[in-house]
Amino acid sequence: MEQRKFEFKPEFKAAIGETLSKLSFSNVHGIMNLLKREGNYTEQEANAIVGFLGELAYRDVAHLFEAMPQMVKELADENEGPKAEAPVTEEAVQEKA
DSSP states (O other), rough: OOEEEEEEEEEHHHHHHHHHHTHHHHHHHHHHHHSSSSSOHHHHHHHHHHHHTTOOOOHHHHHHHHHHHHEEEOOOOOOOOOOOOOOHHHHHHHHHO
């Protein structure tokens, strides 16, 4: 079975970057490198970003989780039809933990 892939819209990546820019370099360096990378994300990478955000203060990230359904899209497998929008949610990350 092929790994699920996700597309983060550029505006969403920019909003995440803005939120993370308020934190120390040593805390966000790894996640920022992943976020700045071009292309789509595997399910594991998308969950790493969402999981990192989930550890931050609610007031700092609530707007990101609210925007996620419109800003994150699961890409369709070549062998299947289109996927639903934004399956990467806070609940999905918590279920994996």
